[in-house]
Amino acid sequence: MWQVVGHEWAVELLKRSLTNGRVAHAYLLTGPPQIGKTTLALNFAQALNCQNPEGPCGECLSCRKIAHGTHPDVRVIEGQGGTIKIDQIRALQRQAALSCTEGRWKVFILRQMEQATTEAANCLLKTLEEPPAHVILVLTASEADALPPTIVSRCQVLNLRPLTVEAVRKALQERWGVEGQRAELLARLSGGRLGWAVEAARDEAILRRRDELLDDLMELIGQGRVERFAYAQQLSRDTEAAREALGIWLSWWRDLLLMASGSSAEIANLDRAEALREMAGRYSLGQVRDFIEALRAAAWRLEHNVNARLTLEVLLLSLPRG
Ligand SMILES: [Zn+2]
Secondary structure: OOOOOOOHHHHHHHHHHHHOOOOOOEEEEEOOOOOOHHHHHHHHHHHHHOOOOOOOOOOOHHHHHHHHOOOOOEEEEOOEOOEEOHHHHHHHHHHHHOOOOOOOOEEEEEOOHHHEOHHHHHHHHHHHHOOOOOEEEEEEEOOHHHOOHHHHOOOEEEEOOOOOHHHHHHHHHHHHOOOHHHHHHHHHHHOOOHHHHHHHHHOHHHHHHHHHHHHHHHHHHOOOHHHHHHHHHHHOOOHHHHHHHHHHHHHHHHHHHHHHOOOHHHOOOHHHHHHHHHHHOOOOHHHHHHHHHHHHHHHHHHHOOOOHHHHHHHHHHOOOOO
């Protein structure tokens, strides 16, 4: 049974390629963080190596080893300190040249391939051009555009989308035993990213951090240049934290837009509906739209490694006073 929640069409496509014996040597799974790309890749690796004919069974030794990250033929490779380095790709190539130890296929899952250095990406290209017969590469990335076209053109690209809020809520309740009201809030805040919702259900620090970031936002609205610059400087020290802040603020401003256009039933920040309503009354629709644009632009710049401090300064200067 495929364990992945949602992405039914992608599961169907991979299943069909298995039954037809037409498995590609390289796949690229794209989509926002924490929507299940790696889960799908691991599930596929299980299906490829399952000891039962109707795999992935999730129960045989092979499936269990893959789930626990101990299968010798299935490797997950991810950035070290935010970068996939050429040495990691060379190590992959040495392993790929060997025959399988236990499974039928050697599967290498390269997470967040956009983090690869140019040298690492070029090095991987050699394997993509002439993959050993028993090797399958599954790359993940936020979007295909973030990777060199020479890499993308050698992969079968599956573009995954966020799940519906309803699918996340249902999965939280039924699979992870999260209580109804909490499941609803987490599902809405997740924006369809089940991985985020599951993590937030397990780790209370995630919602605490979100509360802090929203409180900071409320405070910044009343503050001037000096405080805003100081905040931008501090936030820019950790790009991951900055990205997180932008995501949370974006969900807040999207809610303001919903409030302003009378669709308050769909808001994400359910637990702060009162504050949203009050704030929506203080801004014009144009101001809300402009700041959403500014947030999107800032997120794009961070994603493309534009100077984080400058990006955040520009963003916070455009935060309308309310
Ligand atoms: Zn199995």
